[in-house]
Amino acid sequence: MALxxxxxxxxxxxxxxxxxxxxxADRLLEITKTINKRDMMAQVLDDMDIERERGITIKSHAxxxxxxxxxxxxxxxxxxxxxxxxFSYEVSRxxxxxxxxxxxxxxxxxxxxxxxSNMYLALNNNLEIIPVMNKxxxxxxxxxxxxxxxxxxxxxxxxxxxxxxxxxxxxVDEILKAIVERIPPPKGKTDAPLQALIFDSMFNTxxxxxxxxxxxxxxxxxxxxxxxxxxxxxxxxxxxxxxxLKQTPKDVIETGNVGYVISGIKQASEVKVGDTITLISNPAxxxxxxxxxxxxxxxxxxxxxxxxxxxxxxxxxxLQLNDASLxxxxxxxxxxxxxxxxxxxxxxxxxxxxxxxxxxxxxNVITTVPNVSYKLYDTKGVMRIINNPSEMPDPxxxxxxxxxxxxxxxxxKVEFVGNIxxxxxxxxxxIKNQVYITTDRVELTFELPxxxxxxxxxxxxxxxxxxxxxxxxxxxxxxxxxxxxxxxLVNGDQVDAxxxxxxxxxxxxxxxxxCEKLKELIPRQQFQIAIQAAIGAKIVARETLxxxxxxxxxxxxxxxISRKRKLLExxxxxxxxxxxxxxxEIPQSAFMAxxxxx
Numbered sequence: 001m002a003l004x005x006x007x008x009x010x011x012x013x014x015x016x017x018x019x020x021x022x023x024x025a026d027r028l029l030e031i032t033k034t035i036n037k038r039d040m041m042a043q044v045l046d047d048m049d050i051e052r053e054r055g056i057t058i059k060s061h062a063x064x065x066x067x068x069x070x071x072x073x074x075x076x077x078x079x080x081x082x083x084x085x086x087f088s089y090e091v092s093r094x095x096x097x098x099x100x101x102x103x104x105x106x107x108x109x110x111x112x113x114x115x116x117s118n119m120y121l122a123l124n125n126n127l128e129i130i131p132v133m134n135k136x137x138x139x140x141x142x143x144x145x146x147x148x149x150x151x152x153x154x155x156x157x158x159x160x161x162x163x164x165x166x167x168x169x170x171x172v173d174e175i176l177k178a179i180v181e182r183i184p185p186p187k188g189k190t191d192a193p194l195q196a197l198i199f200d201s202m203f204n205t206x207x208x209x210x211x212x213x214x215x216x217x218x219x220x221x222x223x224x225x226x227x228x229x230x231x232x233x234x235x236x237x238x239x240x241x242x243x244x245l246k247q248t249p250k251d252v253i254e255t256g257n258v259g260y261v262i263s264g265i266k267q268a269s270e271v272k273v274g275d276t277i278t279l280i281s282n283p284a285x286x287x288x289x290x291x292x293x294x295x296x297x298x299x300x301x302x303x304x305x306x307x308x309x310x311x312x313x314x315x316x317x318x319l320q321l322n323d324a325s326l327x328x329x330x331x332x333x334x335x336x337x338x339x340x341x342x343x344x345x346x347x348x349x350x351x352x353x354x355x356x357x358x359x360x361x362x363x364n365v366i367t368t369v370p371n372v373s374y375k376l377y378d379t380k381g382v383m384r385i386i387n388n389p390s391e392m393p394d395p396x397x398x399x400x401x402x403x404x405x406x407x408x409x410x411x412x413k414v415e416f417v418g419n420i421x422x423x424x425x426x427x428x429x430x431i432k433n434q435v436y437i438t439t440d441r442v443e444l445t446f447e448l449p450x451x452x453x454x455x456x457x458x459x460x461x462x463x464x465x466x467x468x469x470x471x472x473x474x475x476x477x478x479x480x481x482x483x484x485x486x487x488x489l490v491n492g493d494q495v496d497a498x499x500x501x502x503x504x505x506x507x508x509x510x511x512x513x514x515c516e517k518l519k520e521l522i523p524r525q526q527f528q529i530a531i532q533a534a535i536g537a538k539i540v541a542r543e544t545l546x547x548x549x550x551x552x553x554x555x556x557x558x559x560x561i562s563r564k565r566k567l568l569e570x571x572x573x574x575x576x577x578x579x580x581x582x583x584x585e586i587p588q589s590a591f592m593a594x595x596x597x598x
Contacts, residue, residue, distance in 0.1 A: 005186055005256045006185045007075060007185070008074075008075050008185055008186055009076045009077070009099070009179055009183050009185065010077045010097065010099050010100070010183075010214065010258060011077070011099070011101060011102060011179055011183055012081050012094055012095055012097075012098045014104070014122060015104035016106070016118075019105060019106040019109070019112070020104060020134040020135055020167075023167060024102070024132075024164070024172070025080060029065060031173065032065040032066060032076070032176065062079045062080065062243045062258055063077075064076070064078075064242050064244060065078065069177060075257070077214075077243075077258040079199065080094075081118075091121065092125075093198075093200075093273050094200070095122055095125050097213075098125075098127060100130065101128070101130070102132050103119055103122070103130065103131050103132065103154065104134045105131070105134065105146060105149075107133050107134065107138060107141035110142070110145070111411070111441075112411055116409065116443075116472070117409065117472045119154065129154065129156075130175070130178050130182055131150050131154050131162065132163075132164055133147065134164055135165060135166070135167070136165050136171070143163065145438070149437060152437070152438075153437065162175050185256065186255065186256030188215070188216050188256050190217075190218065190254070191218075192284070193218050193278060193279065193283060194215070194220055194224075194278050194279045194282070194284060195215070195217040195218060195277075195284040195287060196213040196214060196215045196216065196218075196220060196276065196277040196278075197216060197274070198211050198212065198272070198274065198275045198277060199214060199273060207239075207264070209270070211261050211277070212243075212259075212260050213258070213259060213261065215255055215256060215258075217255060217284065218255065218282075219255055220277070221240070223236070225281065226263070226278065227278055227279070227283065228271070228276070228277060229278060229286035230274075230275040231270050233270050234280055235264070238262050240253050241253075241260055242258070243258065243259070247260055295325075295344055295373075296372065296475070297343070297344045297347060298371055298387045298388065299367050299368055299369070300341050300497060301340050301342050301354075301365050301367055302337065302365060302367075303363065304364045308363065309338045311361075312339070312340070312357075312365065313330075313340075314361075315357055315360075315361035315363050318361070319357065319360070319361075325345050326342065326343070326344065327342065328340040328343070329341050333368075333497050336368075341387060343387070346454075368498075371389060371454075371500065372404055372451045373387045374402065374404075374483065374501060375403075376393075377398070379397055379398070379399050381399065386501075401501075402479055402480050402481065403449050403450070403451055405447055405448065405449055405450065405477055405478070406449075406453065406473040406474060406475050406476060407446070407447055407476050408429070408445070408446045408453070408473040409443060409444070409445055409471070409472045409473070410424075410445075410446070410461070410471050411437065411442070411469065412441070412444070412469035412470075413469075414436075414442055416465040416466070416469060417442055417444065420461065420464065420465060423464060424446045427448055427452035427457060428452055429447065430447045430448075431444065431445070431446055432445045433445035447476070448473075450475065451502075451503075452503075458471060482503060482504040482505075483504070484502060484536075485499060485501055485536075486499065486501075486514075486535055487534045488518070488533055489531070490518070490586065507535055510533075511533025511534075511535075511540045511541040512533070512540075512541040514541075515532065515533050515541045516543060518543070519531055519545055522545060524547070524548050525545075525547065526575070527547050528545065528575070529544070529545040529547075530543075530545075547575060550571075552568065553567055
């Protein structure tokens with residue numbers, strides 16, 4: 001039997017990190033009996049180990065629930081979204097595939113930075129928002145206070161707010177009724193040309209890439225010849241189906257419904273989130289809003305032993321099938337041998353990729369200092385994008401360098417405002433706005449260079465605000481800056497993996513700290529080692545690691561001083577010779593320590 005469009009509801013759950021999205025999704029699946037008791041576990045939609053351990057959602061998921069209300073059967077498609085700021089493009093495409101959203105707010109924490117940014121995403125897509133106050137069973141819950149915040153910020157009425165607890169299941173029935181009553185059914189014409197939005201994809205070892213889509217107009221049948229608008233690639237739809245707990249094949253996916261298509265695609269780069277699927281025989285216009293995902297942070301990934309380079313390449317290729325937002329190109333470094341320069345959506349994304357390489361492929365890797373991409377204009381006026389500090393030409397050939405800026409929204413308690421301001425000013429930030437959400441919570445808006453944020457900004461923000469501040473950002477533009485390339489020399493040789501592009505005002509300070517840190521971490525050798533930080537030809541900081549010396553004068557007791565001097569001179573000559581031919585192994589901890597400088 002064909003689904004009637006008026007009985008379909010497509011919705012997502014949006015919230016700040018750790019406000020209970022996955023737990024509420026578990027209860028919805030349990031109450032609609034989509035999952036039987038035996039398969040039930042916490043975070044049922046999160047299928048990666050890392051997601052379960054960290055309690056975060058990395059990949060979005062979709063699932064269809066059936067719900068009877070007033071004698072009619074409704075089909076509710078839940079499109080789960082990742083909560084973290086690094087994955088905001090995925091969130092925006094998942095939101096575009098829905099008509100409504102549950103906006104979750106934790107009753108003990110109140111409204112946070114990402115609650116607001118995700119709410120604006122939903123409003124820009126004209127979604128019907130159902131405000132839900134979650135975790136009302138907590139001892140620390142402040143329902144009245146949080147309800148007032150929600151009324152002020154979302155602009156809803158007190159009686160519109162649903163009160164629920166994802167853990168105990170209290171109030172979840174009311175949420176299901178609200179989904180059916182308040183969220184409009186999909187609008188779309190069955191007889192129009194096929195137009196379906198891809199909002200996610202995943203890799204199946206046996207079948208290739210599975211694309212998840214939402215049909216806006218027309219319908220897609222098994223065996224259709226389809227075309228992807230952004231890539232222009234054409235395929236044959238071997239299997240289409242809907243999402244129960246497992247993928248369930250169907251003959252046709254109707255207008256307004258959510259489903260998947262398998263067509264034997266082997267290249268992750270061919271399926272792009274936000275692309276439009278249409279029929280070759282009767283093509284439609286692509287859906288607006290598609291953009292290629294742009295990496296924000298770049299870092300080098302190298303195998304610990306250079307012999308493992310082919311295995312690392314295989315691992316990266318397999319990982320990219322599951323994570324289309326990871327980009328990489330091969331590069332080589334004098335200090336570390338062959339490796340890859342990888343582009344990540346943000347620091348969390350980088351951490352997760354590193355962890356997955358270790359777990360899923362048993363690859364132990366060294367990651368270099370993360371950096372962002374810069375625009376470089378040479379003296380002839382030609383612009384180049386630079387993703388790696390070692391690509392920087394000589395300062396005499398450069399006209400100017402531009403670096404990316406972000407707008408950062410920080411929501412915090414009033415008593416931490418002074419500390420947060422001094423942290424942001426120290427990172428070359430400019431305050432743009434300060435709004436009091438309630439008497440004790442304030443929203444600060446800063447413009448900051450992205451390069452300053454990617455090191456340790458988030459950790460410091462959390463520690464000075466005792467974990468209370470929440471942070472959300474999005475890129476705005478590139479601006480001219482006085483940036484210099486800081487090189488690190490060990491024993492006169494440049495260690496290219498430790499080079500960094502840094503603002504002129506911080507360069508001396510940063511150079512001194514790195515030299516001090518390396519002095520602690522590099523093991524002492526038989527000869528003296530100079531650790532230097534240089535900008536161009538100018539040395540700005542130096543530390544000396546003294547040699548381990550044997551007491552060669554031990555056997556001289558008494559006698560003339562010239563005998564001792566002769567032995568010491570001989571030792572000195574030996575050390576000199578050693579220094580010329582000796583090379584210094586830099587331990588892996590030295591590359592990581594740079595991230596934790598303070």
